[in-house]
Amino acid sequence: MRPLIIPGILAAFSVVIIYLAMQLKLSPPMIVGHSMQPRSFPIFLMVINLILLGILAWECWRAPPPAIELEGITTWISIATFAAFYFLTTYADFFIAIAVVMFVLSTSWGERRLHVAALISVTVPLTLFLLFDEVLKIRFPRGLITNWYYG
Amino acid sequence: MLEAVSAMASVMGDPYLLGLITVTTILGIIIGVLPGLGATTGAALLLPFTLTMDPVHAIAVLATLYVSATFAGSITAILINTPGTSAAAATTFDGFPLAQRGEAGRALGVAVVASTIGGIFSILVLCLAAPMLAKVAYEFRPPEYFALTIFGLSMLASVGAGGAVKNLIGGIFGVWLATIGAERVTSIERFMFGNYELYEGLSFVPVMIGLFAISELLVQSKNAHRVADLVTLKAVKLPTREDYRRIWKTIARSSGIGTFIGILPAEGATVASMIGYSEARRWSKNREEFGKGSVEGIAGAEAANNAATGGAMVPTMVLGIPGSGTTAIILVGLMVHGLRPGPYLFTEQVESVYQIFGSMLVANIIFLGMGLYAAKLFARISLIPTAILWPIVFALSVIGAYALSASLLDVWIALIFGVVGFFARRHGFSVAPIAVGLILGHMVEVNLQNSLKMFDGAWWMILTQPLALLFLVLAFLGLFGSQIVKLITRGGRAS
Structure with missing residues (x-):
């Protein structure tokens, strides 16, 4: 069953999208005319996807792909920092979040x-902030540091 | 024609543009030699920096990066047996063995010269072929455009590392992503989940940054503790007369192959270099040297991969159909800067188009000089520890994703697509088809809607349009051609 897990997950995703598409409002024929309803195209795509997933499942069943090694701790830490980045940006500051991550x-x-890592973590966001703010005139989201900088 | 030549020559008279091309060429080589970064990730990271530039300068910067990073992948392929870009993978077959024999300078010299000739040849073809193709494309109406995008999507089967079925699934997922937001005709909201920042649809830039840069960061996390050894390099040598005698035919052949493969929608430099290499081997009188340090092998792969860069710009600019991940980003750059890709670019913005081509030509000449005189220095850059490099890529990615619309949602989109892209790649799905599908998605739906309106809902009338039928037949053959050939040959053998 292991080779069928990925096609199965993707098929479930396609079915969910078809269900969500079915819930979309219908547009009056006066507007749509002879063209398609807004729901038709996504449904059409997901039906093709289900056919392709059927072929993929058959291929995986016939010749199971080699087992994929579990990722190392470094990869999981990297993904976890993305979640931490979200919370730090929301509750502290965009640039503090970048530096910490x-x-x-x-x-x-x-x-x-550690001093090299700390130096890079401070200087790179600072340089990018000044470049984007002063040269490209892009305002960054409000936070502890940006509030102090923007006043 | 005179207008085109003068527009291309005007690049030389614009010191600001020349400066930009020179700086971007250096940046492109640095990005190209850093394993894992490559032209696509580099272009995704550089795109936000071009936002305030003049459109021509912005696209010239992206195109220059494409050309120089594609070449630079060969430097690390030869010196540390690690291709900086996937397009340089075939260069390792003979480049590294030659370097191990103490002839790294000769290998790099051959690679630089072959890349330059391939690149310049393809830009000349681009200058001639693009306006001719644009003239044909003027006649396209919605059915032809619909069929063309289907052809482009069918070619996704061969993009990237995944198998044909996986690539098509990725492409369709990309097309579905393009349906997020308000539907253009009826304004009915699709898959927005109440988030009105998605009303105009997903922004291309954060998705590209996520799929290419952030997913690559996660892929590289596996190589976090990798240490590379650099082969000793004294100086880069220009090919000798004997080398030229051996490689000129290979360079000419591979330049043609690379340009042709680049022109095909959804084919790219990686496929070109592999075919360029195998053709060089097939036609060589010294086949036994291949894999042991053949200069013909290096020239075959390098001329083809750089020739593909010019070729890939043809469908990108004339038809709005990107040939690879990098050209998908260049296409996004064109849209962000208000240049409408398509045949009208060649009547409304002729000067701009030829200035972009001129910039690519100049970039090829600049990297010839840099490749010959500074390759040793650039190779050292590839030894930057991944623990320093990739956190910097993270900072560039999130700030770049934010910069386009000053929206934090775009940052979250980039991170989400980074993780999605990583898991997709982990399970053998390439991310390039998702990116190409996202870009083509809108084109497919709108042209299908317009075709249905044209024919009062009779979709089969699309098949009565000769050009549309041709594209659909090509798409069918692209998808099922090899299976049909197999069936026929099996049937022939059985009888």
């Missing part, structure tokens, strides 16, 4: 010189 990524990926 950079530092964690750098050290978890094997950088032993």
